[in-house]
Amino acid sequence: MLSLAGVSAGYGTFQALFDVSLEVKAGETVAVIGPNGAGKTTLLRVISKLIDAAKGELLMEGRSLGQVPSHEVIDYGIAHVPENRRLFPKLSVEDNLKMGAFPAAARAHFRERIERVYALFPRMRERRKQAAGTLSGGEQQMCAIGRALMSGPKLLLLDEPSAGLAPVVVQSIFEVVRRMSAEGYTVLIVEQNIRQVLKVAKRGYLLETGRIKLSGTSAELLESDEIKKAYLGL
Amino acid sequence: MPIFDIFLLEAIINGLLLGGILALLALGLNLIFGVIDVVWICYAEMIMIGMYTVYYTHNVYGWPLWLAFIAAVALVAVMGVILHQFVIRPVLAAEPINQLLVTGGVLFFLQAAATLAFGVEFRNIGVQLPQLQLGEMYFSFSRLVAFLVALAGMIGVYLFLKKTFLGTAIRAISQDRAIMPLMGVNPNRIFLTTSALGGGLAGLAACLLVLQYDIHPAIGLSFGPITFMVCVLGGLGNMVGGFIAAFIFAQFISVGGFFLHSEWGYVLAFLFFIGVMFWRPQGILGGK
Numbered sequence: 054m055l056s057l058a059g060v061s062a063g064y065g066t067f068q069a070l071f072d073v074s075l076e077v078k079a080g081e082t083v084a085v086i087g088p089n090g091a092g093k094t095t096l097l098r099v100i101s102k103l104i105d106a107a108k109g110e111l112l113m114e115g116r117s118l119g120q121v122p123s124h125e126v127i128d129y130g131i132a133h134v135p136e137n138r139r140l141f142p143k144l145s146v147e148d149n150l151k152m153g154a155f156p157a158a159a160r161a162h163f164r165e166r167i168e169r170v171y172a173l174f175p176r177m178r179e180r181r182k183q184a185a186g187t188l189s190g191g192e193q194q195m196c197a198i199g200r201a202l203m204s205g206p207k208l209l210l211l212d213e214p215s216a217g218l219a220p221v222v223v224q225s226i227f228e229v230v231r232r233m234s235a236e237g238y239t240v241l242i243v244e245q246n247i248r249q250v251l252k253v254a255k256r257g258y259l260l261e262t263g264r265i266k267l268s269g270t271s272a273e274l275l276e277s278d279e280i281k282k283a284y285l286g287l
Numbered sequence: 288m289p290i291f292d293i294f295l296l297e298a299i300i301n302g303l304l305l306g307g308i309l310a311l312l313a314l315g316l317n318l319i320f321g322v323i324d325v326v327w328i329c330y331a332e333m334i335m336i337g338m339y340t341v342y343y344t345h346n347v348y349g350w351p352l353w354l355a356f357i358a359a360v361a362l363v364a365v366m367g368v369i370l371h372q373f374v375i376r377p378v379l380a381a382e383p384i385n386q387l388l389v390t391g392g393v394l395f396f397l398q399a400a401a402t403l404a405f406g407v408e409f410r411n412i413g414v415q416l417p418q419l420q421l422g423e424m425y426f427s428f429s430r431l432v433a434f435l436v437a438l439a440g441m442i443g444v445y446l447f448l449k450k451t452f453l454g455t456a457i458r459a460i461s462q463d464r465a466i467m468p469l470m471g472v473n474p475n476r477i478f479l480t481t482s483a484l485g486g487g488l489a490g491l492a493a494c495l496l497v498l499q500y501d502i503h504p505a506i507g508l509s510f511g512p513i514t515f516m517v518c519v520l521g522g523l524g525n526m527v528g529g530f531i532a533a534f535i536f537a538q539f540i541s542v543g544g545f546f547l548h549s550e551w552g553y554v555l556a557f558l559f560f561i562g563v564m565f566w567r568p569q570g571i572l573g574g575k
Contacts, residue, residue, distance in 0.1 A: 101468070101469060102468075103465075103468065103469075122468075122473070123468035123469075124467070124468040124470075124471055124472055124473045124474075125471070126468075127469070127470070127471035128471065132469075133469045135466060135469060139463055139466045141458075141459045141462045141463055142462060143458075143462055144455070144458060144459055144462070148455050148458070148459070151452065151455050152455060152456065152459050152470045152472075153470060154452070155452050155455075155456060155470045155471050155472055156470075156471035159471075160452055200470075204470075204471065
C-alpha cells in the first residue's frame, strides 16, 4: 500500500533521514521503533508531506506523493495522528472529530463515522460537548485517533501514541491499536515502547540516527541481539 | 409615566439599537483578529468604500437599493480577499508592529484615493426612513432596521461558525495552524475565506450606516476608533466579548448623553473604557 524508497530528508542543514526504504502492505500493522531523535517523527512528517523529502520516492497505492501538497495527502487515504496529539484544545470533542471529516469526500459520511468512533470510544460520546483541552491524556489520545478515523483512511499513521501516558492507560491505547488492526485497518506506528508495540505489530523496522538498521517480523526483532541488548536490557 | 422616565426609556432603547450596529462593526474586526491575528486598521475605511459603492450604484447609476447593497457587500468582501492576499500575507510572519503599519498604510491610501475619486463633498443617498412612534417615544426607523439586520447578520455568522465544516475550521485554525494540513485543510484558503467574511461584514455595516450618515472620505474616523475600543473592551478577538462591550458602550453614549449633553455620552464611554483598561487590560472576556 505504502512504499518509501531511498528517502532522505531533514530540516535546513540538519539531515534527519538517510536513504530510508520501507513498505506497508494492506491490512498490516507495521512498527517503526528506535530511540529518541532517531527520526521516527520526521519519517511520518515526510509521508504526510509536512516536510519534503530531499531525495527518494514515496508511493501510496502506486501513486507518487512527490508533488502532492500536504493538505491533499488525506485524499490519498492517509490519516496522521501527530506527536503530542495536537487536538484543538478549545474546540469540543465533537468539533475536533468534525475537523477530521473536513475533506469533501468525508463530509457525507460524518454521521455514520462519528457513531463508529463513539462505538470504539464510548468515553468520547460522554465527553462530546467538553473542550478537548480538558480531557485526560488517554482520552486526548483516543480523541486524536478518532479524529483521524473520521476521514475514513486506508492507512493510519500513529506517532508515539503511548508517550506521556500512565502505564495503565498505555495498555488501553495499545489495546485500541490491536482492535484496529483486527478490524482491518492498515497502521504504521512509531514507538519507543518496543515491547508493547511489537506485540500488536506484525512487522517492524529499527530506525537509528536516521537509518534503517534492522527489519523483520516482530518475533525476529525481539530475538535479535541488537534489540535485546540496546533496548530491552537483556 | 412621568415625562422624565419616558425620555430615559427612549434613551435606553436608542442605546440598544446603537449597540446592535456597534456589535456588527466589532464582529468583523474581531473575526479577523481572532483567526488571522492581524488587526485591520483600515477596517472603517473599507466601510467608507462600501458606503460610496451604495451611493454610486444607487444614486448615480440608478440601481435599485437592494442591488446596490448586495454590490457593496460583495465589493468589500473582495477587498478583504485582496487585502489579505497582497498586503497581509507577505507580512504574516513579521512583527505585529509591521502588520499594523501596513494596514495603517492602507487606511491612508483608501482615504486619499476616495478624496481624489469622489471629492470631499458630503453625499447622501437621500433615502428618508420615517420616525417610529411608540406611545410618547420616538425612534429612528433606520436605526431599528440597522439593529435588526445587524442582529440577523451576527446570528448568521454564529451559526456558520458553529454548524459548518468551514466555520469549524475557522475556529480551529487559530489554535493550531501547523496541524491544519493533516485535516485536509489549506490554511491560506481558510484565511481568504475569513477575510471575505470580515470584508462582507464591513460591507453590511456600510449598508446600514449609509441609511443614517452622510458619506465623505473621512467618515471612517467617526466610527473607526469606537469600533477598536469596543473590540479592545470586550477582549480583542473575542466575538462574544465584543458583542457585550458594544451594548455597554452604546448605553454609556445614549443614556450618558441623555443625562448630560450628548457629547458627554462619548466622554463617559471613553472614561469607562480607560477605567476598564486599568482594571482588566485584556478586556472583559479576553484571556491572559
